[in-house]
Amino acid sequence: MKKIVSLLLFLILFNTGFSQEAFFYNIDQPDKEIVLPDILKEASGLTDIDSSHVALVQDEIGSIFIYNFQKESIIAEHKFAKKGDFEGLTFTGHSMYILRSDGWLFEWVDFSINTNSGKKNNYKLQLLTSDNEGLGYDSKNNRLLIAAKNKPSEKENKLYRYIYEFDLITKKLNNTPVYALDINKLENFAQNNNIKLNGRTKKGKLIKFNFLPASIAVHPKTEDIYIISAANYLITVVNPKGDVIHMEPLNKELFPQAEGITFLKNGTMIIANEAAGKKPTLLFFTMR
Numbered sequence: 001m002k003k004i005v006s007l008l009l010f011l012i013l014f015n016t017g018f019s020q021e022a023f024f025y026n027i028d029q030p031d032k033e034i035v036l037p038d039i040l041k042e043a044s045g046l047t048d049i050d051s052s053h054v055a056l057v058q059d060e061i062g063s064i065f066i067y068n069f070q071k072e073s074i075i076a077e078h079k080f081a082k083k084g085d086f087e088g089l090t091f092t093g094h095s096m097y098i099l100r101s102d103g104w105l106f107e108w109v110d111f112s113i114n115t116n117s118g119k120k121n122n123y124k125l126q127l128l129t130s131d132n133e134g135l136g137y138d139s140k141n142n143r144l145l146i147a148a149k150n151k152p153s154e155k156e157n158k159l160y161r162y163i164y165e166f167d168l169i170t171k172k173l174n175n176t177p178v179y180a181l182d183i184n185k186l187e188n189f190a191q192n193n194n195i196k197l198n199g200r201t202k203k204g205k206l207i208k209f210n211f212l213p214a215s216i217a218v219h220p221k222t223e224d225i226y227i228i229s230a231a232n233y234l235i236t237v238v239n240p241k242g243d244v245i246h247m248e249p250l251n252k253e254l255f256p257q258a259e260g261i262t263f264l265k266n267g268t269m270i271i272a273n274e275a276a277g278k279k280p281t282l283l284f285f286t287m288r
Helices: 002-015 183-192
Strands: 032-035 043-048 053-058 063-068 073-079 086-091 096-100 104-108 120-124 132-138 143-148 160-167 179-182 200-202 205-207 213-218 225-229 234-238 244-249 258-263 269-273 281-285
Touching: 043 096, 043 132, 043 269, 053 086, 086 213, 086 258, 096 132, 132 225, 143 213, 160 213, 179 183, 179 234, 183 244, 225 258
Parallel strands: 043 086, 043 258, 086 132, 132 213, 213 258
Antiparallel strands: 032 281, 043 053, 053 063, 063 073, 086 096, 096 104, 104 120, 132 143, 143 160, 160 179, 200 205, 213 225, 225 234, 234 244, 258 269, 269 281
């Protein structure tokens, strides 16, 4: 009888989207850790370029920094704009895109790590949110995913966090968010899977669950979407349908302020930390 009850409980949890699926990384033990130069102490965006290079954007500096993680050094700095709150960065293989938090999207066509050549375009996106930080390339659907950090402006949707899509063929934003993540469902998922959340303190009060997406990336092998919320030290994994399939808490010591995530083609996950009173870092996790 106990076995039957346990089986029924498992099926209920599975069918209601409360059970965890596999996670392919040992998040508490990076395979490699690099301390970044101080110029990248507020590295707010990260993207992969190739098997040796990543690009980072520094909050408030309109430059793209090319970093060789094999040699552990900055090899180039490319200016694209004046000062601003730059948060998201992603490379499509030929074009680089940079997201400013207020919804301005910068496109650098035919981007090269070696030169400053290439056409530049700017797009003012009509987003329903005022603070937007995550930017990731979805190659299968030829689109950019944009994760909003704050709540939408409509009162009836205050409990959601939006993810938008920008079509790379039409160069237009889909006015309807492609994903709307329900905060209550996210919290229930964490509770049902006994995930210990690391909250922040605000005005002397501990905020246990404060999902504020800071970075987003699509896994090159599974096509799942990885979202980092630095505010509550959490990675949330969503499948292409928008279902939450996994959550992974981040150790505060190892991830003082995780602001960037990207993947190499072989599945290696890279996470960038702002300094947050320490040193900025790049952490590498091999896919198991």
